[in-house]
Amino acid sequence: MMAGSRLRFWGAALAASVVLSGCTIDTIDTTESSGPPTSTVTLTSTPTSPPAAEAPVLPTEEPQQGESFAQALQAAVDQTIAVYGGTAGIAVSDGSTEVTAGDMSAAAAWSTIKVPLAIAAVRQDPAQTTNVTAAIQWSDNNAAEALWASLGTPEQAGQATTDILREGRNDVTVNTVVTRDGFSSFGQTMWSPADQARFAATLGCIRGSEPVLQNMAMVEPGQSWGIGQLPGARFKGGWGPQPDGAYSVRQFGLSTDPTSGQTTALAMIVRPGSGSFADAQAMADTLISTVQPALTQAPSAAC
Template identity: 55%
Template sequence: MRRLTVGLLAGMLLAGCTIPTGEEPAPTPLIDAPVDVPVAAAVTAVTAGFRGTAGLAVVDGSEVVAAGEDAAAPAWSTIKVPLAIAALRGDPGLANIASAAIRVSDNDAAEVLWTAAGAEAVDAVLAEGHAGTTVARERLRPEYSITGQTAWAPSDQARFAAHLPCLAGAEPVLADMAMIDPTQAWGLGTIPGARFKGGWGPDPAGIYTARQFGLVPTDEGAAAVALTVTPQSGTFEDAQAMATALARELVDLGALPTARCG
């Protein structure tokens, strides 16, 4: 476990585990947060201020610490990371289009990448990154992209982040994740040196969720994290503010495990 160089929290968060029966193997142990760290405090503080729901997960590559909301839900534009890697593997000439999809979250650029890569290539990237999901195959909501409706849990997304540095062809995408447009640099984007991607969108009732995942600098490498927030107000503006508040709440609360892959 390592302390974040920017003072961002960690030891992050209480996670439940299933009690094994006599017929089932015991689950992989979760990372133990230091007993003197209030592991659920970040999520609790943010949800108390904004109401709604929030979730936070950190993964060292295999083991998970998580608190709050961890259900598989629409990935929104965070899916553009494995999509860009898949497309660039097939055609490195799409680098500028991939950069637009990551840095400014350009949806038209993402559609070009999707047409070039296809579902199987994206699934291959997700599988190699231990992402725990597959890309959506059909447009569940006609006004939004197919890929953005991919169901992805924060804990699985954090695991994928931990494996990103080891994925073939991920280097240019990771570089783009360090150059996110300032207008989208809320939440994890307020942490110097973070490499991240955000996504956001409303549910059918118009309530916005914002989510992010990526790699945050630590003393000895990087921490793989993912967060999701849904403010009670349902506005995108409050979702951005809530994500930023969650990042701030992490400061000085403890240590994060260094992400590893392989």
């Protein structure tokens, strides 16, 4: 798999002198610069021969910070797949640009769609807070259906939830028609990890998000795998079987470093080769724990 980064970095090498400087994104450590190359002149033993100069030695170009972070994400994806097989993808966003690695295909949102749904519902009716708590902290499907119904017809509910996604800089449209028996229409909305990361980065700026974010910080322990391992995590997970019965799990949210205060917005999806839900949870844990040290290089969330 290749890392798909919307960040592109260009280095330049000059024959006589080279300075490498890192493109700093928020709290990224600046890449160490290399000094200018030196030319060594060697005199021959024959006085009549002109001095011969060795060719300048150009310094080896090191990855710049953005490239280094993208490489760290890709390495985490590769290492995770090496253990569990299957596919994985992870995205980090500042609200306008995403750094991604692995599979960025749009896939069923499952219960992650409950975040914009809850914001839409509580914005229209603040009395929905009990259903918001159940839908976000425990991923209660009946509570989510109640939130959906509170917004009117399926078309009205879909539009209200889509409007929240638009405020989060997403072009995703919420599904209002049941496409799989036994599953909600809105849970089958197709949502990519890159779009989810962007939505997460803007979440704090969306009106009505405050009570939802508070609940995202209190997800029950049994669902606190993956992103839930990170410090200051506010997140929501979703999971379900694909048509062939193999499970995928996904999460998106925010993590705030207690030391630096930096908030990182990220999203991930994993599908283990075994297809089991237990392996999917363990795979999410591995992906996030592997990438965690590199998050100090991540761009800060916009909100």
